Amino acid sequence: MKLVVVGRGLAAMGLLWNMIKEKKKVDEIYWIGPFLDPKNHPPAHFCSLNTTALVALQGIKKDLSDLGDCLYEAFFLTREFIEEYTPAGVQKVDRFHLVSPGEDNKIRRRFGSLQAPVSITSSNFRPKSEFFHEEAYIFEPQTFLSWWQDTILSQLNITLVDDLVTTLDDHQVSTLKGQTYCFDRLALCTGALESDLNLSQLHKIPKVAVGHYFHFSDITFVHEGPKESLVLTWKGHNFIYNHSLRTLVWGGSTYSDGITAKREKDLKDDLEDFISVYPELEFTGKKSIRTGVRSKGPKRAPILKWDDQRDILILNGLYKNGWSLSHLIGKKAILEIGFANLVPNKI
Numbered sequence: 001m002k003l004v005v006v007g008r009g010l011a012a013m014g015l016l017w018n019m020i021k022e023k024k025k026v027d028e029i030y031w032i033g034p035f036l037d038p039k040n041h042p043p044a045h046f047c048s049l050n051t052t053a054l055v056a057l058q059g060i061k062k063d064l065s066d067l068g069d070c071l072y073e074a075f076f077l078t079r080e081f082i083e084e085y086t087p088a089g090v091q092k093v094d095r096f097h098l099v100s101p102g103e104d105n106k107i108r109r110r111f112g113s114l115q116a117p118v119s120i121t122s123s124n125f126r127p128k129s130e131f132f133h134e135e136a137y138i139f140e141p142q143t144f145l146s147w148w149q150d151t152i153l154s155q156l157n158i159t160l161v162d163d164l165v166t167t168l169d170d171h172q173v174s175t176l177k178g179q180t181y182c183f184d185r186l187a188l189c190t191g192a193l194e195s196d197l198n199l200s201q202l203h204k205i206p207k208v209a210v211g212h213y214f215h216f217s218d219i220t221f222v223h224e225g226p227k228e229s230l231v232l233t234w235k236g237h238n239f240i241y242n243h244s245l246r247t248l249v250w251g252g253s254t255y256s257d258g259i260t261a262k263r264e265k266d267l268k269d270d271l272e273d274f275i276s277v278y279p280e281l282e283f284t285g286k287k288s289i290r291t292g293v294r295s296k297g298p299k300r301a302p303i304l305k306w307d308d309q310r311d312i313l314i315l316n317g318l319y320k321n322g323w324s325l326s327h328l329i330g331k332k333a334i335l336e337i338g339f340a341n342l343v344p345n346k347i
Contacts, residue, residue: 015334016156019334024334028157029156032163032165052211053141053144054238055324056095058134077328081327085151090139098131099114099129111132114131125230138229171186187312194295202303204298206303207295208296210293210294214268216288217245217286218285234274297317300317302316302321313333
């Protein structure tokens with residue numbers, strides 16, 4: 001069987017990784033990407049590389065909603081993956097949800113009981129309000145994605161194609177460089193570009209959601225500062241400090257009013273408000289504003305569909321949760337639809 005995978009982000013990697021885990025036999029795999037139009041969608045907007053890259057359970061409980069059940073299962077699959085394989089570019093950290101005035105009832109409904117302010121000795125940080133603590137994982141996207149791609153390439157018979165798919169016909173795709181690749185099965189992991197090209201021919205194509213955030217490098221705290229990496233969540237924003245890399249990310253909000261929209265002033269004002277409450281976290285560093293383009297499925301749910309007429313698997317709409325949902329939809333694709341009938345590879 002010949003498989004073509006279009007897209008080189010988290011969705012594609014989750015699919016190929018689960019193919020390895022379940023020992024599915026495929027004779028040839030062509031992995032084509034990055035799936036980007038450099039004129040209209042610069043590589044700087046590639047969401048898997050431009051993201052705050054945070055995974056946490058966030059108070060989600062089972063049996064309350066279909067989306068909640070997906071996110072719950074995806075978190076524990078991701079935690080299992082990290083603990084078993086210790087991938088490069090990932091850290092386990094403490095995350096503190098800090099209650100601001102008027103938020104206590106909302107946060108208590110989501111998380112349950114809150115903790116009273118107390119010094120966090122290990123982090124050299126003291127919340128000034130009630131808070132909720134949870135474990136979380138932060139990713140350095142380039143390092144982690146390079147590790148995951150290299151690991152996948154070392155275990156599957158893959159031809160990596162550095163090209164852009166332009167058209168899809170009957171069991172073949174054509175690329176910008178004039179190449180044609182025939183397939184027995186095709187996996188479309190095209191992210192936000194699917195809203196423009198609609199190669200999947202979905203009735204409801206995913207929407208584009210643009211996320212902006214600040215990235216600071218060469219961080220120096222004016223005061224003593226945290227002693228280790230941590231995440232502080234305040235009014236919908238995440239203050240993500242990576243101690244080993246001396247980087248800091250501020251962001252987490254999503255806007256959907258244009259792919260090149262800039263909300264630098266909003267981010268700047270909110271960060272200044274946060275530092276005014278926690279002046280001990282004042283810092284200096286080299287700032288850049290980054291933009292990621294996310295693919296948002298109906299009701300924020302991931303899209304996983306098998307088109308048995310065209311032999312096409314569609315994985316899309318991971319939205320803000322690609323770092324965890326990639327494991328879940330990859331697993332479901334391999335075990336339940338599209339690839340479930342492939343024989344195990346006994347080699």
